[in-house]
């Protein structure tokens with residue numbers, strides 16, 4: 043399928059059609075597999091081919107279809123699906139780290155990623171240095187000859203800062219370390235991080251990939267040697283496998299991923315442009331606006347600037363809550379990347395557990411709201427936002 047363009051692969055890539063010739067991909071809701079003979083069972087355990095399975099914790103045909111299809115989109119040699127985005131992050135790190143290792147991480151991290159890196163890994167003797175991800179000098183200073191790995195989120199939540207993947211990858215590779223990129227906010231449609239120099243890319247498929255708020259899921263992509271080697275071994279024995287049903291939902295969702303991401307990003311740019319300078323908003327943060335500090339990097343690194351906008355409302359928590367409560371179409375939720383537009387007040391929800399100082403250092407004020415743009419008519423969204431602001 044590699045000779046075809048991404049949109050074609052998103053519809054046909056990875057399909058394993060059974061003897062019944064079904065049009066839509068089948069859900070192989072099975073834990074195990076049977077063998078014609080004892081000899082065949084023995085052989086399967088010695089070596090199994092791409093369409094030969096042993097147990098659903100190791101692999102399943104529906105899960106494999108999802109993995110192959112997303113690998114084609116990302117331009118990766120291999121992919122392994124996981125039960126959630128956090129199962130993906132956890133395994134991508136733990137499968138290749140051991141006591142005494144040193145890693146470097148960007149400090150603006152999704153809460154659970156921060157917990158793994160700041161709390162869990164040090165409990166197992168891994169030394170962590172945090173850097174301001176946008177500052178290349180800090181990366182340069184933090185990387186040591188013995189650094190094993192670097193971790194970053196390509197676009198930070200909720201302040202939408204971008205990290206220059208190509209430059210960070212060069213620094214990380216100069217000492218032979220691996221770069222692991224959490225690309226959730228950017229989406230696989232708008233950035234091919236492996237081409238930019240990442241060694242491993244992780245996604246919460248819960249977000250844009252499902253895109254309709256149904257299932258948890260995750261996926262890790264990279265070189266076949268890594269994915270089929272240490273990563274698969276870790277996953278097989280620790281049990282974070284994606285359920286075949288959820289894999290089927292994600293697989294079918296990939297058929298519309300490109301359409302959805304493009305439509306949502308187009309609307310996000312329109313909303314961000316329209317709201318800039320609007321009464322009641324001190325700042326519109328969106329990497330597709332010229333006012334964004336990294337507008338040029340966004341244009342170079344991403345095809346479109348994503349589906350999430352952050353707004354700094356003139357005012358405090360009360361002003362932000364008033365705004366949220368007056369919205370009619372846009373729903374209050376801590377999710378994102380859904381077909382339904384969603385508004386979040388990070389300071390009191392997703393980032394509530396941080397101290398006031400930590401929030402300040404990450405730019406999360408009490409007036410900041412995160413807006414995930416969905417598939418509604420953009421005029422309706424703008425009317426809803428402007429009415430609530432008024």
Ligand SMILES: *Cc1c(COP(=O)(O)O)cnc(C)c1O
Nearest residue numbers: 126127128152224226246248259
């Ligand atoms: C949501 C998210 C995760 C975790 O994904 P789950 O599917 O909820 O486990 C990890 N990283 C980022 C950046 C996320 O937004």
